[in-house]
Amino acid sequence: MKAIGLRLILHTAVLAAAFSMSAGAQERMAPASGALEAKLEYCKTCHGLSGQGYLGYFPMPRLAGQQPEYLEAQLKAFIERRRTNPIMRNVAHVLSPSMISALANHFSHLSPPPFGGAPRGSIATGKMIYEDGLPESNVPACSACHGADGHGQNEIPRLAGQVYPYMVGQLTGWANARGQGTAVDTSAIMAPTAHNLTRSQIEAVAAYVSYLH
Amino acid sequence: MKRIGLQIAILAMVASTVSIVSVWAGESAAVRNCTWCHGTGAQGYTVAPRLAGQRPQYIMSQIRSFHEHTRDNPFSKQYMWGAVAALNPYTARDLAAYFASIPPKPANDGDASLASRGRTIYMDGIPEANIVSCYACHGPNAEGIRDIPRLGGLAHFYIKARLEQWEQGYHSTPGSPMPMVATHLGPEEVEALASYLSFVR
Numbered sequence: 001m002k003a004i005g006l007r008l009i010l011h012t013a014v015l016a017a018a019f020s021m022s023a024g025a026q027e028r029m030a031p032a033s034g035a036l037e038a039k040l041e042y043c044k045t046c047h048g049l050s051g052q053g054y055l056g057y058f059p060m061p062r063l064a065g066q067q068p069e070y071l072e073a074q075l076k077a078f079i080e081r082r083r084t085n086p087i088m089r090n091v092a093h094v095l096s097p098s099m100i101s102a103l104a105n106h107f108s109h110l111s112p113p114p115f116g117g118a119p120r121g122s123i124a125t126g127k128m129i130y131e132d133g134l135p136e137s138n139v140p141a142c143s144a145c146h147g148a149d150g151h152g153q154n155e156i157p158r159l160a161g162q163v164y165p166y167m168v169g170q171l172t173g174w175a176n177a178r179g180q181g182t183a184v185d186t187s188a189i190m191a192p193t194a195h196n197l198t199r200s201q202i203e204a205v206a207a208y209v210s211y212l213h
Numbered sequence: 214m215k216r217i218g219l220q221i222a223i224l225a226m227v228a229s230t231v232s233i234v235s236v237w238a239g240e241s242a243a244v245r246n247c248t249w250c251h252g253t254g255a256q257g258y259t260v261a262p263r264l265a266g267q268r269p270q271y272i273m274s275q276i277r278s279f280h281e282h283t284r285d286n287p288f289s290k291q292y293m294w295g296a297v298a299a300l301n302p303y304t305a306r307d308l309a310a311y312f313a314s315i316p317p318k319p320a321n322d323g324d325a326s327l328a329s330r331g332r333t334i335y336m337d338g339i340p341e342a343n344i345v346s347c348y349a350c351h352g353p354n355a356e357g358i359r360d361i362p363r364l365g366g367l368a369h370f371y372i373k374a375r376l377e378q379w380e381q382g383y384h385s386t387p388g389s390p391m392p393m394v395a396t397h398l399g400p401e402e403v404e405a406l407a408s409y410l411s412f413v414r
Contacts, residue, residue, distance in 0.1 A: 042340075042344075045345045045394055054390070055359070056349050056361065057357075058349060087349045090338070091338075
């Protein structure tokens with residue numbers, strides 16, 4: 001703690017002396033590499049040493065290989081309370097916009113193998129739902145947006161290798177955690193689909209994507 | 214083990230009103246070998262932590278790490294490496310299940326004036342200082358889950374010693390995030406956390 005405090009003071013002093021720029025300009029600067037390294041270690045304590053996800057009391061999602069636009073959008077959603085979570089609001093509210101971009105960029109370039117551990121019994125069903133959807137239940141093919149390989153694009157998240165209990169939790173609790181408050185965000189796109197999937201269909205899709213590389 | 218198993222089965226049939234675990238506890242030398250140090254009620258004693266109410270998967274993982282010498286702090290080396298050397302995995306599993314079934318009592322031996330500070334760190338961490346929330350892994354009431362240990366009510370000395378050991382570079386279960394957690398904690402945070410946790414029921 002003491003060391004970190006001292007480091008912060010030093011950073012601040014050096015920055016102020018060398019650049020004497022406005023707070024707004026500092027905000028847009030890339031974070032100092034020491035600060036970024038420390039924050040990455042903080043993230044990886046819970047999200048896995050290579051960002052592959054982890055099972056604590058809560059399932060911690062895989063961040064590795066995630067679309068940077070999605071990561072940024074989610075961190076902002078936690079800050080603005082559009083997405084509720086017992087841990088992440090508090091984690092995210094201290095992050096500057098430049099730190100958010102740097103973190104998202106870092107995680108998007110990691111590619112550890114999937115966390116694994118999902119039951120394998122319904123993977124075939126999951127693959128079918130993922131690729132063809134369930135027309136009779138108004139569930140579109142996941143692959144249409146998330147890609148055949150599950151890598152996502154832009155604000156559409158990567159699902160490949162996502163931690164199984166995390167996926168199940170998100171799809172079963174979508175309406176309670178996402179799109180909160182009055183502002184409408186992109187999470188609204190998933191709301192009807194999450195609603196139309198049964199628990200066992202959710203488990204099947206979650207198991208299938210959890211093993212994708 | 215086979216003999217113990219058979220004993221359990223017979224005794225359970227004969228005295229069906231008595232729970233299996235308490236019968237086993239009364240009969241088992243393996244349990245007595247643990248409780249010499251961990252306290253007769255397995256509630257912990259001086260440097261030996263409480264085992265009562267601990268997560269069974271955690272107890273097993275720690276027995277394994279003593280056995281494989283991956284948990285390597287001085288007390289572990291001195292006491293536990295030898296204690297588990299001859300323990301077979303089946304007895305380890307039964308011991309874990311037995312101790313997990315005993316209701317835990319809080320040690321209540323921390324500094325009460327630090328408890329609320331400790332609770333804040335436990336729940337929220339200190340994001341500005343990159344100190345993570347303990348709650349994310351150990352649960353809202355420090356009850357633990359799977360092989361993540363219950364911390365609520367453990368002795369102040371033990372929590373403090375463990376956090377200091379990680380910070381000093383001693384190891385535990387391979388892949389544990391705890392060394393990384395501990396390096397960010399200063400003495401004040403450790404003291405506050407150990408105090409808070411000692412009072413958690």
